[in-house]
Amino acid sequence: GAGVSQSPSNKVTEKGKDVELRCDPISGHTALYWYRQSLGQGLEFLIYFQGNSAPDKSGLPSDRFSAERTGGSVSTLTIQRTQQEDSAVYLCASSLRRLNTGELFFGEGSRLTVL
Amino acid sequence: GESVGLHLPTLSVQEGDNSIINCAYSNSASDYFIWYKQESGKGPQFIIDIRSNMDKRQGQRVTVLLNKTVKHLSLQIAATQPGDSAVYFCAEDPGYSTLTFGKGTMLLVSP
Known part of the structure; x- marks a missing residue:
């Protein structure tokens, strides 16, 4: 499709399990x-990828969270040993280039529920 | 009028009214601002942006006003329609790698 695609749309897991969330950005967008x-809250930044540069991981809340972006396209966010406070909607966005010159295009999110 | 909902401030208006959603931003170094609309179950969608060298920008039925002196941003929606019901977020670009988002305001439009 033409937009940002995220999967799964919904994920229910048990406390302590690992989860992987996938994001497929808009083709040609270098920033993810x-x-x-x-x-009921605003958006909390987690991590940013720009081309082949080292990612900005400054928003990751703990070392249980990690993300990678393979081949400058698809990205996977991994949460290890999930906790109930990890329950949230995880949104991926991409943009054509660095901010301040373009807008972010968001996917519909992956809703994670940790029981 | 405005009321504080469970987590979000809420603005309730009648169809056809003009709506004004306000936002206070935090970083005086921010030079780029965006308003996003988020409908239930969807990701945020770009509405309009403004750079710090402007104090007003108009789009289709929407206007963004920027007051850098008091670090205030507002979104005006003319002739509000039921389809405008959503959560609206302001976002600022402080020159780091990403946007900083506000907590959002829920707009409820009654027919």
Whole structure:
């Protein structure tokens, strides 16, 4: 499709399990972002990839969170040993180039529920 | 009028009214601002942006006003329609690698 694609759209897991969330950005977009949105809250920045540069991981809340972007396209966000406070919607966005010269295009998110 | 909902401030208006959604941003170094609309179950969608060398920008039925003196941003929606019901977020670019988002305002439009 033409937009940002995320999978799964919904994931229910048990506390302590690992989860992987996938993002397929818009073709040609060099910048890719992961955000977390808790119920009724704003968007919390997690990690940013720009081309082949080292990612900006400054928003990752703990070392249980990691992300990679293979071949400058698809990205996977991994949460190890999930906790109940990890329950949220995880949003991926991409943009044609660095911010301030373009807008972010968001996917519909992956809703994670940790029981 | 405005009321504080469970987590989000909420603005309730009648169809056809003009709506004004306000946002206070935090970083005086921010030079680029965006308004996003998020409908239930969807990702945020770009509405309009403004750079710090402007104080007003108009789109289709929407206007963004920027007051750098008091670090305030507002979104005006003319002739609000039921389809405008959503959560609206302002975002600022402080020159780091990403946007900083506000907590959002829920707009409820009654027919």
